[in-house]
Amino acid sequence: MPELSIVLLSSLQSLLQGWGFPKYRAKQVLDWRNKGVLDPQAMLNVPQEIRAALVAHFGEPPLRLVQRQCASDGTRKYLFALREGGTIETVMIPERKRITVCLSSQLGCILDCPFCYTGRQNFEKNLTGAAIVAQLWMVKADVMVDPLINSTATTPTHLVYMGMGEPLANESGLHQSLAFFLDETGMHLSRRRITVSTSGLLPQITRLGEMFPVNLAISLHSAKNDLRNTLVPINKKYPLTKLRKILDSYPLAEQRYITLEYVMLAGINDQPEDLLALVGYVRKLRERINLIHFNPYPNSGYTATPIKMMDAFASDLVSQGVRATVRRSRGDDIMAACGQLNAHAMRQ
Numbered sequence: 177m178p179e180l181s182i183v184l185l186s187s188l189q190s191l192l193q194g195w196g197f198p199k200y201r202a203k204q205v206l207d208w209r210n211k212g213v214l215d216p217q218a219m220l221n222v223p224q225e226i227r228a229a230l231v232a233h234f235g236e237p238p239l240r241l242v243q244r245q246c247a248s249d250g251t252r253k254y255l256f257a258l259r260e261g262g263t264i265e266t267v268m269i270p271e272r273k274r275i276t277v278c279l280s281s282q283l284g285c286i287l288d289c290p291f292c293y294t295g296r297q298n299f300e301k302n303l304t305g306a307a308i309v310a311q312l313w314m315v316k317a318d319v320m321v322d323p324l325i326n327s328t329a330t331t332p333t334h335l336v337y338m339g340m341g342e343p344l345a346n347e348s349g350l351h352q353s354l355a356f357f358l359d360e361t362g363m364h365l366s367r368r369r370i371t372v373s374t375s376g377l378l379p380q381i382t383r384l385g386e387m388f389p390v391n392l393a394i395s396l397h398s399a400k401n402d403l404r405n406t407l408v409p410i411n412k413k414y415p416l417t418k419l420r421k422i423l424d425s426y427p428l429a430e431q432r433y434i435t436l437e438y439v440m441l442a443g444i445n446d447q448p449e450d451l452l453a454l455v456g457y458v459r460k461l462r463e464r465i466n467l468i469h470f471n472p473y474p475n476s477g478y479t480a481t482p483i484k485m486m487d488a489f490a491s492d493l494v495s496q497g498v499r500a501t502v503r504r505s506r507g508d509d510i511m512a513a514c515g516q517l518n519a520h521a522m523r524q
């Protein structure tokens with residue numbers, strides 16, 4: 177039996193009926209859950225004996241909100257405590273017509289990309305599928321009680337697995353959560369609205385494409401093998417040539433592209449030879465480059481490429497037929513931007 181955060185209607189109906197309760201109560205419970213209420217004791221129109229039975233069966237909700245921070249651009253960062261101990265961060269990014277939730281998949285990260293703040297936090301554990309899904313429920317609830325003024329969207333519309341952790345190093349939690357997000361009896365989100373970002377774990381990318389062909393983003397950061405060995409150490413195991421073969425066979429939805437993420441580090445990967453290598457590596461018809469402004473964190477040891485230089489780098493790519501955009505930082509005044517998540521830091 178899955179947890180309440182990912183249980184489907186038919187399973188909950190059978191469970192309640194097995195306990196001797198009418199099956200229509202299952203819909204009431206899931207209506208609460210769909211409003212982001214995961215604690216059965218707070219489901220006020222559900223009889224007390226059902227609430228007690230649910231608590232006894234499912235236990236405490238997988239997450240509890242510890243802290244919420246709001247950035248000047250409307251981005252919100254949440255610190256959640258996991259039921260089994262430890263804390264994670266989740267980010268909600270509002271735009272004019274959409275709300276994106278950036279999900280964490282691990283507590284810390286098993287990989288060690290030197291420019292990334294999460295990588296500085298020791299890996300502690302994988303999140304369960306229920307804990308991944310619960311992040312979305314909690315953000316939905318928050319947006320419901322405190323609506324956004326700078327977006328016409330009233331609930332999260334897009335999901336990105338770009339928070340703490342390498343999602344493909346937690347295949348079980350990733351697959352469980354994707355199954356629920358995509359299933360027509362779960363959340364029934366379109367696969368075009370979900371993006372999994374990975375540093376490049378090749379067998380797992382292949383399995384993802386076979387089982388859940390959602391949008392794919394790769395933390396590329398360099399198209400030069402030696403430099404990528406440093407910036408994305410998993411490259412030593414899965415180098416660029418092998419990554420290329422896997423990307424070429426990843427199934428894409430119509431008019432969709434694989435995103436190659438490229439955080440720009442001054443003097444490191446923003447030189448003419450880096451551009452040349454990138455142009456040589458990218459598949460112009462299937463891939464696009466997302467240039468990311470480096471978001472500094474204490475003692476990172478790297479500095480950001482100036483915005484003007486990033487724009488020039490992007491223009492040079494575009495002039496050579498490559499789809500390229502510059503991603504502006506969101507939520508950097510609350511350390512909620514890319515590569516800045518570190519649940520230990522938020523508590524201090």
Ligand code: SF4
Binds near residue numbers: 285
């Ligand atoms: S960039 Fe991603 S894979 Fe690398 S350390 Fe950070 S969270 Fe982990």
